[in-house]
Amino acid sequence: MRAAAAARGRGVLDEAESAYRAAVVLAPQDPAPIGALGTLLFERKVPKEAIAWLNAALSRDSANVNFMLTLAMAYKAIGDFGAARSTLIRAAPLAPHAPQIHALIGEVCIAMRAFDAAVDAYRQAIALDSKNAFSHFNLGSACRELGRFADAVISFAKAATLRPDWAIAHASLAGAYQELGHDEQALAAFRRAHELDPRDIVTLNNLGLLLTKRDHVTEAMACFNAALVLRPQDARILMNLGNCFRTKKQYEEAERIYKDVLSLDSGLYEVHANLGDVANHLGRWTEAIGHYERAMAKGWPIGKGLQSIAITLANYDYMSSSIELYNAARTMGPGDNQLEYRQSLSELKVGCLAAGWPRHDARLYQPDDLHKTHKQRYAEPPSYWEGDALAGKRLFLWTESGLGDQVIFSSMLPDLVATGAAITFDCKPRLASVYRRSFPAMSIITEGAKESSVVNPEAYDFQIAVGSLGRFFRTDFARFPRHSGYLKADPVKVARYRAHYQTRAAGRRIVGVSWRSKNDDIAELKSAELSDWGAVLGVSGAWFVNLQYGDCTAELAAVKTALGAEVYQDPTVDPL
Numbered sequence: 001m002r003a004a005a006a007a008r009g010r011g012v013l014d015e016a017e018s019a020y021r022a023a024v025v026l027a028p029q030d031p032a033p034i035g036a037l038g039t040l041l042f043e044r045k046v047p048k049e050a051i052a053w054l055n056a057a058l059s060r061d062s063a064n065v066n067f068m069l070t071l072a073m074a075y076k077a078i079g080d081f082g083a084a085r086s087t088l089i090r091a092a093p094l095a096p097h098a099p100q101i102h103a104l105i106g107e108v109c110i111a112m113r114a115f116d117a118a119v120d121a122y123r124q125a126i127a128l129d130s131k132n133a134f135s136h137f138n139l140g141s142a143c144r145e146l147g148r149f150a151d152a153v154i155s156f157a158k159a160a161t162l163r164p165d166w167a168i169a170h171a172s173l174a175g176a177y178q179e180l181g182h183d184e185q186a187l188a189a190f191r192r193a194h195e196l197d198p199r200d201i202v203t204l205n206n207l208g209l210l211l212t213k214r215d216h217v218t219e220a221m222a223c224f225n226a227a228l229v230l231r232p233q234d235a236r237i238l239m240n241l242g243n244c245f246r247t248k249k250q251y252e253e254a255e256r257i258y259k260d261v262l263s264l265d266s267g268l269y270e271v272h273a274n275l276g277d278v279a280n281h282l283g284r285w286t287e288a289i290g291h292y293e294r295a296m297a298k299g300w301p302i303g304k305g306l307q308s309i310a311i312t313l314a315n316y317d318y319m320s321s322s323i324e325l326y327n328a329a330r331t332m333g334p335g336d337n338q339l340e341y342r343q344s345l346s347e348l349k350v351g352c353l354a355a356g357w358p359r360h361d362a363r364l365y366q367p368d369d370l371h372k373t374h375k376q377r378y379a380e381p382p383s384y385w386e387g388d389a390l391a392g393k394r395l396f397l398w399t400e401s402g403l404g405d406q407v408i409f410s411s412m413l414p415d416l417v418a419t420g421a422a423i424t425f426d427c428k429p430r431l432a433s434v435y436r437r438s439f440p441a442m443s444i445i446t447e448g449a450k451e452s453s454v455v456n457p458e459a460y461d462f463q464i465a466v467g468s469l470g471r472f473f474r475t476d477f478a479r480f481p482r483h484s485g486y487l488k489a490d491p492v493k494v495a496r497y498r499a500h501y502q503t504r505a506a507g508r509r510i511v512g513v514s515w516r517s518k519n520d521d522i523a524e525l526k527s528a529e530l531s532d533w534g535a536v537l538g539v540s541g542a543w544f545v546n547l548q549y550g551d552c553t554a555e556l557a558a559v560k561t562a563l564g565a566e567v568y569q570d571p572t573v574d575p576l
Contacts, residue, residue: 097128140152224240238264273295310343326343382460425439515530
């Protein structure tokens with residue numbers, strides 16, 4: 001035994017193994033050389049033979065905890081996790097103050113995907129050794145697998161506190177924060193992980209993805225480029241870089257990168273789908289449909305593909321075909337609120353009002369990242385109005401879209417007032433004075449909701465979004481009334497501006513111009529460069545007034561220089 005130990009200490013393992021085998025021959029009933037030989041064989045990565053010798057040693061010394069721990073690790077090495085766990089459970093009461101036994105039980109339970117048991121084991125290990133960062137980290141990993149992300153955050157944060165230079169602890173903390181929707185905390189944790197290990201490709205990629213989501217696109221591109229320096233043939237990271245160019249509306253560059261991605265991995269259906277989106281933005285809609293079809297052939301969910309083709313057809317006014325595809329897509333993915341909303345737009349455009357209006361409410365149920373145009377549905381109470389008699393009832397009405405849509409939907413406010421309800425209208429501050437003048441029977445407020453719920457809900461019987469009124473007041477075309485206008489401008493200001501503009505126009509027709517939407521989601525569909533208006537601005541007998549919101553000074557000056565056309569900017573009007 002001494003010779004074996006000496007050889008082992010010198011690292012001469014063949015000699016040590018021979019000596020242990022000789023000792024076993026000399027003392028076949030002595031558990032010490034048998035267990036020592038089994039331990040050496042495990043260290044030499046011969047786990048199956050190690051298991052036989054360790055079991056033999058334990059048959060002679062059933063309370064030897066060290067032999068049990070090594071045996072459990074040998075079982076774990078060959079994938080027999082059940083035997084490993086049983087062995088550790090036998091060892092635990094023999095060494096009640098040994099945290100490593102419970103930590104090993106936790107590792108084995110994670111390997112068995114018995115995450116609840118792993119949580120219990122790691123909690124016992126931490127109770128015996130609260131300063132072990134690995135136990136806290138592994139507890140966080142088990143909690144994450146169970147979807148208990150708040151608990152995972154606590155454990156990962158503790159691990160990072162105990163080992164502040166441990167990059168993976170900070171990266172795992174970031175991932176748990178993301179699952180909870182705490183993007184700012186996740187961003188800080190990812191940044192710290194990257195500081196500690198700037199060459200970690202996974203962290204670089206995940207940091208880039210989160211930065212992209214948070215609209216820090218330039219910084220995200222730097223992360224993806226850094227990751228590509230380390231792993232230039234990574235198709236997914238290259239795709240993520242292409243997505244950044246698409247977000248920046250640099251569609252030609254995005255298209256070039258996506259094609260490079262396909263040369264690395266032609267099976268990525270996401271890239272074919274992204275190429276379809278880019279082709280759509282570039283006006284090549286038939287090509288876009290081809291990309292979507294290839295994406296579906298590569299594994300893209302059929303419902304998603306049909307929906308994208310339907311959107312493409314709707315954008316080019318093939319409404320009936322788009323509705324057919326929306327219906328087909330809905331059978332493959334019921335409950336997709338974005339699909340329901342998109343279908344409602346096509347149905348409303350072709351006059352299917354009875355079907356389109358109810359489906360239009362799906363706009364209020366879309367995920368947070370799709371809510372750049374519409375708010376999400378407010379919480380109850382009060383309950384939502386579903387067509388009940390409103391006479392004498394108190395109704396809270398709220399806006400949920402851009403100013404243009406609000407103005408359009410306001411055409412239904414006279415119908416709502418006629419129901420006899422006591423209406424409180426929570427509108428955008430910029431429209432409050434117009435609404436007070438136009439609908440004196442309504443109470444107009446501008447701060448009636450907070451964090452997607454109504455302030456003082458007990459003050460109302462019902463609530464509804466203004467964009468949902470069509471379900472009740474515009475169910476067929478006969479219910480679209482003829483009118484001379486429903487919004488009333490300030491008559492004093494109208495007279496003053498009209499006199500001022502007529503003087504400056506000197507007999508020419510007065511034409512107001514607006515050319516741009518600043519809503520990123522729809523700007524391409526609703527915008528044009530003022531410099532492209534040469535034919536319009538050159539019409540004789542017309543005098544043009546700027547109605548575009550925002551600072552347009554530079555654009556107006558450029559058009560005057562390039563085209564010789566003047567668009568009057570009234571200095572007394574606030575351009576917002």
